[in-house]
Amino acid sequence: MKTIWPIYSLLLTAINAQSLCDKASFVDRAGWGGREPTSITNLTRKPFSFYVIHHSYDPPNCYDDTSCIERVKQIQDLHQTTFGWADVGYHFLVGENGKVYEGRGWNRQAAHSPGWNDDAFGICIMGDFRTAPPNEKALNAVRSWIDCGIKHGHVKEDYYIITHRQSQRPGYTECPGNGTMDVVNKWPRYCSFQNPGTPLDANETLLSLANNFCGKEVPSPSSASTYFITHVILFFLLLIYSL
Ligand SMILES: *[C@@H]1O[C@H](CO)[C@@H](O)[C@H](O)[C@H]1NC(C)=O
Numbered sequence: 001m002k003t004i005w006p007i008y009s010l011l012l013t014a015i016n017a018q019s020l021c022d023k024a025s026f027v028d029r030a031g032w033g034g035r036e037p038t039s040i041t042n043l044t045r046k047p048f049s050f051y052v053i054h055h056s057y058d059p060p061n062c063y064d065d066t067s068c069i070e071r072v073k074q075i076q077d078l079h080q081t082t083f084g085w086a087d088v089g090y091h092f093l094v095g096e097n098g099k100v101y102e103g104r105g106w107n108r109q110a111a112h113s114p115g116w117n118d119d120a121f122g123i124c125i126m127g128d129f130r131t132a133p134p135n136e137k138a139l140n141a142v143r144s145w146i147d148c149g150i151k152h153g154h155v156k157e158d159y160y161i162i163t164h165r166q167s168q169r170p171g172y173t174e175c176p177g178n179g180t181m182d183v184v185n186k187w188p189r190y191c192s193f194q195n196p197g198t199p200l201d202a203n204e205t206l207l208s209l210a211n212n213f214c215g216k217e218v219p220s221p222s223s224a225s226t227y228f229i230t231h232v233i234l235f236f237l238l239l240i241y242s243l
């Protein structure tokens, strides 16, 4: 019986070990030399239930720190100078160097998907993924960052992942490319909701539609109760073992 506690606590440590978030490699705005936004609107409806995945399509893929920073700046230029937006449109941008670049961040309204900008975090994988998927470094970075949003309380534990094309009427955009789509649609919290593009009832919003649909399609995470039960089972298995 005496030996059971050290073993149990070792196992606990292993179970609670690093979340994916701890593996994230993050570059803040100062780190990539972002320009100031021309205006800021704070998000007010957090924690969110949705992530929306994008690709940049143009400019092209980047695999090292120098070219990825160049890409982030190009995208900020396009959005801020050419489009006249307040700032780079995405909340975060990810390169195939495996780094996450801060766009508008966790606290500011972005401009990534009309109708979703107050209710979903937009993550853009930089590159053209119409055929090939993003590389493992980029995909791992996205997953880590998704995990960070939950760990830091910006996103609910029973969140959903959709893509830019699903957030808009059918045919609006092919973003994030079939290459990205074919990978992301196998992730556990992916939801196949598609914006119908038809007028909404007075009592509906895009968000309520999506929440309803995804709540039925994607099972709730096993968080609290399963977590507790796992520990009870683990403890008794060890107890039996040590007797
Ligand atoms: C937005 O949030 C920042 C802190 O995150 C705060 O300093 C600022 O006053 C807020 N702006 C508005 C308009 O509420």
Ligand SMILES: *[C@@H]1O[C@H](CO)[C@@H](O)[C@H](O)[C@H]1NC(C)=O
Pocket (backbone or CB within 6 Å): 130, 131, 174, 178
């Ligand atoms: C992407 O996939 C859809 C079918 O899911 C297809 O209609 C479309 O042509 C594909 N786009 C490209 C660029 O391959």
Ligand SMILES: *[C@@H]1O[C@H](CO)[C@@H](O)[C@H](O)[C@H]1NC(C)=O
Pocket (backbone or CB within 6 Å): 201, 203, 204
């Ligand atoms: C919204 O109203 C329609 C009728 O117009 C009704 O069928 C539907 O159940 C309502 N949805 C909600 C979420 O209340």
